[in-house]
Structures are given as structure tokens and as C-alpha cells.
Amino acid sequence: MKRLQGIHLFLGALIIGGFVSLFASASPDGLEKVAEEQNFLSQGIAFYKGVMQDYAFPRIADGRLAASFAGIAGTLLVCAVLAGAGRALFRLKSPREDQ
Amino acid sequence: MHIPDGFLNHGVSVVSASAALTAVGFALRQARQGFLEKAPVFKARFATFPPSGNADAQGWQYHVSKWGQQKMWRMAGVGSLIFAAQMVNFPIAGGTSGHLLGGVLAALILGPYEALLIISAVLLVQALAFGDGGIMALGANVVNMGLVGTLGGYGCFILLRNILKRYKFGLWTSAWGAAWLSVVVAAACASAELALSGTAPFMRVFSAMLEYHMVIGLGEAVITVVILRALARRNFPLAMFSGKHSKF
Numbered sequence: 001m002k003r004l005q006g007i008h009l010f011l012g013a014l015i016i017g018g019f020v021s022l023f024a025s026a027s028p029d030g031l032e033k034v035a036e037e038q039n040f041l042s043q044g045i046a047f048y049k050g051v052m053q054d055y056a057f058p059r060i061a062d063g064r065l066a067a068s069f070a071g072i073a074g075t076l077l078v079c080a081v082l083a084g085a086g087r088a089l090f091r092l093k094s095p096r097e098d099q
Numbered sequence: 100m101h102i103p104d105g106f107l108n109h110g111v112s113v114v115s116a117s118a119a120l121t122a123v124g125f126a127l128r129q130a131r132q133g134f135l136e137k138a139p140v141f142k143a144r145f146a147t148f149p150p151s152g153n154a155d156a157q158g159w160q161y162h163v164s165k166w167g168q169q170k171m172w173r174m175a176g177v178g179s180l181i182f183a184a185q186m187v188n189f190p191i192a193g194g195t196s197g198h199l200l201g202g203v204l205a206a207l208i209l210g211p212y213e214a215l216l217i218i219s220a221v222l223l224v225q226a227l228a229f230g231d232g233g234i235m236a237l238g239a240n241v242v243n244m245g246l247v248g249t250l251g252g253y254g255c256f257i258l259l260r261n262i263l264k265r266y267k268f269g270l271w272t273s274a275w276g277a278a279w280l281s282v283v284v285a286a287a288c289a290s291a292e293l294a295l296s297g298t299a300p301f302m303r304v305f306s307a308m309l310e311y312h313m314v315i316g317l318g319e320a321v322i323t324v325v326i327l328r329a330l331a332r333r334n335f336p337l338a339m340f341s342g343k344h345s346k347f
Contacts, residue, residue, distance in 0.1 A: 004333040023187070028194075029196050029315075031102065050226075050228055081223065082179075089131070090131070
């Protein structure tokens with residue numbers, strides 16, 4: 001079998017983010033549940049709500065489509081942030097002959 | 100397990116943010132060497148007498164190696180995979196769900212320092228674009244989910260691997276154990292931060308957090324081992340097989 005590359009993981013991530021994540025459980029996660037039980041969930045303040053609140057792409061009425069788009073957008077964003085940071089930090093250049 | 104704004108007080112936020120910044124800076128320094136290679140620099144020479152050729156190096160220079168370029172794309176790929184996997188909440192008992200944290204997974208694929216950079220990038224995108232986890236609490240989240248899972252999880256994996264190395268499935272068992280433990284320790288750290296902020300009494304929040312996260316950790320461990328085994332079968336270069344993490 002052909003050797004896996006980073007791009008294959010990225011494609012897999014797009015499928016998971018765009019499709020598999022639609023079947024995610026909507027129940028509160030561990031921390032939220034504990035906060036709910038011990039009555040400090042209301043202490044949370046969201047002074048910054050993010051561009052895509054609750055993993056829903058803005059201005060798309062259909063909930064599933066919005067969630068799917070948000071997953072794909074987030075996957076692309078993470079990839080762009082990491083690749084951009086790598087490029088900025090370790091400027092990709094071919095080795096130079098002179099100093 | 101993303102802590103929203105308002106759960107932590109300013110003191111805890113500032114201390115954890117500075118700890119997270121220090122750790123990420125340290126990881127950047129450490130990871131940097133893995134991308135570069137030292138190469139001799141030859142100066143173009145015209146004919147000299149006696150003829151000397153280009154055999155003697157004039158100096159040394161670091162540049163990004165071929166491996167480093169590939170690694171950069173592997174980091175981006177692993178980062179997006181972990182982001183996507185974090186979106187998939189799996190249900191556990193009692194109307195609660197959990198999701199992958201991915202620290203151990205990233206550390207066993209690419210090495211602990213690269214993994215810390217990946218998890219920090221994922222948490223940054225989640226906080227800025229999706230409002231998942233607070234801005235002020237970002238430092239605490241990086242400490243809980245990044246630092247504990249990557250550096251701590253990798254160290255725990257190495258310890259377990261050395262203990263279990265004579266057994267057939269020792270490597271996978273240690274990956275399993277490190278992943279489970281990373282979730283439990285992350286939950287313990289989160290409850291310590293909540294208690295220090297005066298949000299909830301320590302023993303109550305600690306026992307409740309551990310109760311849920313010991314189960315969530317099982318899910319994390321299974322997902323981590325399944326993905327690692329799938330990658331290993333397809334010859335993806337994994338840091339867990341090597342003694343030297345700096346090569347990955």
C-alpha cells in the first residue's frame with residue numbers, strides 16, 4: 001500500500017469534520033455536566049462569541065449544512081494556521097550556495 | 100473540556116497563561132532543530148594554484164531539510180485531524196458526552212514538542228473562530244489539554260514503554276495507558292484551577308470531574324490506539340517507534 005502522507009490525514013479530517021461530526025452527541029461534555037450539577041454553569045460569560053458560534057456556519061438556515069460547513073472551515077483554518085506558522089518560522093528556501 | 104470565560108479568576112488565568120506561553124515558546128525552540136539540517140557551505144572558487152577543488156567547507160549553515168518540509172505538512176495534517184476528531188462527541192453514561200483531546204495522539208505521531216504546538220493551534224482556532232473555550236481561559240486550556248497531554252503524556256508513554264517492553268503488546272498498551280491517564284490528569288488540573296478560582300469546592304468538583312473523565316478517558320484511549328495502529332499499518336512515520344523524538 002502506498003505510504004500515507006500528511007495530505008491523506010488532511011483529507012480524512014475534512015471527511016470527519018464535514019460529515020462524521022454531524023453524528024456527534026449533543027449532550028453536555030464532562031466539564032459542562034459537572035458545572036451544571038454544581039450550579040456554576042451560569043458563571044460562564046461569553047464576552048466573545050466567536051465567528052461561528054456553537055459550530056454553526058453563519059447565515060445558513062439548515063442546521064446540518066451549517067454544522068458541516070463549520071467543520072470543514074475549522075479544519076481548513078487549523079491547517080492554514082499550522083502551515084502558515086511553519087512557513088513563517090522556518091522560511092522554506094532551498095539551500096543557498098553563498099552566505 | 101474547554102473552560103469558558105468566567106469560570107476562572109484573574110490570578111489563575113494570568114498564571115496559567117504565562118505557563119502556557121513559556122511552554123509553547125520552549126516547544127518552539129525544541130521543535131525548531133527537527134526541521135533544520137546542518138550543511139557545509141562551499142564558496143565558489145576560481146582556479147587556484149595548487150588546485151584545491153571544492154572539498155573543503157568554508158562554513159556551516161542551517162537550512163530546512165526535505166524531512167522538515169514533509170514534517171510541516173504532516174503537522175498541518177495531524178492538526179486538522181485532531182480538530183475534526185474533537186468535534187465528534189461520543190456519548191457516555193448519564194446524558195454526558197466526551198471528546199478526544201488528542202495530546203497523546205499528536206505526541207506519539209510527531210513528538211511531544213511538535214504536538215504541543217499542534218494542540219495550541221487547535222485550541223486557538225477553537226477559541227477565536229468558534230467561541231469554544233474562553234479567550235481569558237485559553238492559557239488554562241492549553242495547560243490542561245495541551246501541556247498535560249503532550250509533554251506529560253509522552254513522558255508517561257516512555258515510562259510505561261520501558262516497563263512493558265518485554266511484552267508483545269507493550270507498545271500499544273502503553274499508548275492506551277498514557278492516553279487514558281492524560282484525560283484523567285487533565286480533568287484533575289481543570290478541577291484544581293476551578294477550585295483555586297473559588298468557583299467550586301475542590302473535593303466536590305474533583306470527584307465529579309474524575310468520575311466522568313475516567314470514562315471519557317477510555318474513549319480517548321481507544322480512539323488514540325485505533326488511529327495509531329491504522330497509521331502504523333500504512334507506514335506513516337511515528338515518533339512512538341523511535342527512541343529519539345527529535346527526529347520526528
